[in-house]
Amino acid sequence: MAPRPSPSILLTGATGFIGGTVLHSLLTSPTLKSLNPTITCLLRGSDRAAKLTTTYGDRVKTILYDGLDDTEAATAAAAEHDVVVNTTLGYHLPSAQALIRGLALRKASLQGNQEQDGVWYVQTSGTSNVADRPISGKWVESKSKSEGGHELDDLASDVYTYEHDREVREGPYFQRTTELGVVDLGLSLGVKTVVIMSPTIYGVGTGLFNRLSYQVPSNVRAALHHGRPIVAGNGSGVWDHVHVEDLADLYILLVQLMLEKRGEGIPTGKRGILFSGNGRHSWREVAQGVADVLYEEGKIANREVQEASLAEVARVLTESTGQPLTEELVERGFSSNSLTVASVARKLGWKPTRGEDAWKKGFRDDVQAVLEAAK
């Protein structure tokens, strides 16, 4: 009998914060090493591809494409792989669907072969999809905070139906539309999909390119630019968080189960939407946490948190990060409530190790990284 070929993984977003850290973990995981998968990164920029191969040698292959709109190249690349882990922008539906179409071709090419079961797609998404809109009042959950607040548990709740219902009643939100589009296409083409829907990701990444996250570093940049910390409303909205290396461990665990045990126990499709939180914070805590470090470092003279309108925070974040931010995005991503419980990941054996101390240390790490990057 011919030996079973090495399983193949296609990773997108390897130049990003999440993707770079996932790639590092894929390459350093002892369990994965024994499974000997081939790892290929789909990315843009021959200079970056060269940096990956110079650093990691023949452990990583690269495929270049013109970017997320180059759907033909994405489909062709996915068609050559068993597992696709997509960590580019969670709100670009055509590129995600192109990868799933490629996996459907892969599956068809394995017709009648049990390796068909080894075809999987992993999507990266975020919990702003299920956040409320507490300042504008455009989405308010019926369960009040005193009743424990609105909380979704990926084992106990029907997250797909919740999100689908919100798309209909609230209107589309690009990252949620993408996530639902991924699940729906996977179901219609018979490709198993798993979504990792993460909350605030903190910590410094371990990849070769962007090592910084978004929400905490943006608070650092906003405080530096504004001269003091600023929150939308009163900053009492509560979110979950996860350290980027703990999150990478979850990606690795899923890939390992997919390669080693045919994905045993991993829910897919409508039930395959997994949370990854491992701690909780309020937006005021983030603004105050980074401001305390900046104040100690002599970078700001006022560490008292200013309460402001969505428009004012959108202006400060846009100016300080150089990325245009609408009031809607500020409300969803910097001032809402989004409470999730990551039961499925834990049931599968995920054991995040970074707790409250790491979260607090993260403020200092992000301040240092932002100051360093600004030099």
Ligand SMILES: NC(=O)c1ccc[n+]([C@@H]2O[C@H](COP(=O)([O-])OP(=O)(O)OC[C@H]3O[C@@H](n4cnc5c(N)ncnc54)[C@H](OP(=O)(O)O)[C@@H]3O)[C@@H](O)[C@H]2O)c1
């Ligand atoms: N960071 C968080 O806290 C967080 C939390 C929850 C969910 N998420 C989700 O995760 C996604 C990725 O987050 P991240 O923090 O890893 O972002 P990131 O560091 O900005 O990385 C984004 C990745 O997407 C690629 N990309 C962006 N535009 C592209 C284009 N037009 N063509 C090809 N590639 C493109 C980037 O490649 P280039 O280097 O070529 O630009 C990079 O590899 C987010 O969009 C969001 O949906 C993030």
